[in-house]
Amino acid sequence: MTRVKACGTTCEDDLEAAVEAGADAVGLIAEVPVDTHREISPKRARSLAAAAPPFVTTVLVTMPETPAEAIGLVERVRPDAVQLHGTLEPDGVASVREAVDATVLVVLEAGETDAATAEAYDAVADGLLVDTPAVDGGGGTGETHNWEVTRELAAGLDSPLVLAGGLTPENVADAVRAVEPFAVDVASGIENAEGRTDPGAVRTFVERAKNVNVPIPRS
Template sequence: MWIKICANTNLDDALMAAELGADAVGFVFAPSKRQVTVEQVAAITPHLPRNVERIGVFTTTSDDEIIQIVGKADLTGVQLHGGHHDAEYISRLGARPGENYVEVIRTASWVVNGDEESDRQAAELLLQLAHHTRVDTRILLDSKVKDELGGTGIAFNWAKARAVIDSDSRLKAHDIILAGGLNPENVADAIRALHPWGVDVASGVEEVPGRKAPERLKRFIEAARAVRL
């Protein structure tokens, strides 16, 4: 099980996640209570183990600016929220000549307690991402509460998402990452319900926004690793 600890704002938390066995740490460049600058992240990444992925989270940032941030902050991957990044750009970002490979994660947001129409829209977006991006592009499922994308601490309906994934062979070929409302208490149930390739957590392992709780972080990673599907 691939595990990403997201919304890091300081070196201590990022190092702690890596030492506890996380596969990736995330940094939020999008507007958020946990937003960081490229300068902050550039001061953190040189001190992390090189086998730990370093992923930047973006929304409306321009494509050219994202590429600049990837270089300045020494990122190995980008997580893109929103649909304004076209397929050609995704391909260029994932395989830039003469540079290190950049992992790409596309995001589909599922409205919490949504109606049939919002569920249909989420399913449609999920299928579009699967069919219009390279199969090596990872797809992250996250919760949406009103206008908030990510970091909500509230889970969406895993069973509905699982039904969509099971319905499409192209979608099942992608690495699916589950986020949204995960915490040490429910991550095992979430993994059993959705059978994701990976999990992603931010608020579920925090003391306060932007500051991780060591014991919750430890229990989350242990619980996710313990699941056998």
């Protein structure tokens, strides 16, 4: 069954909506150099991480310039996992992974990451997330990418793959069938007009992501 991460949680109501919908993880965005209404302070991120119930993974989403920045922020927020956007080299990611008591995910840019680069991060991360890149280097564009290319990339990797980029309740089932990811990540696709998590949208998204019959390849 495909797991679901609801990203961009900014308050207790967002957290409650995601948890009640059956999301497996929530994303807390802090200390990013891009303009996004989803960013919260490290203090609020820590509060929300502490408020999440057992078995719901809290994911700190950040864009550190150095391994030390990432390590320091993880120590302040205390999430279950950290999702690293940006330009940390594989050895920097390895340093973070060794230093923190959290799962380390690395974001790869869809269509921009070659196989050799993906393999280098695959060797040092606990999981890889493929997202549609923005001009500023962040994700959250609300745009899809070529799922077949992502499927081909994932086939050569050992780490669990998380699919992001323009996913909505309307297209998530097709995305899961096309890529067969370990998990899917959604932000704008479950937001209301005020940029908050819409309970109905996240519930539908989770239901459709988790109830896809992906054919099992014959050996």
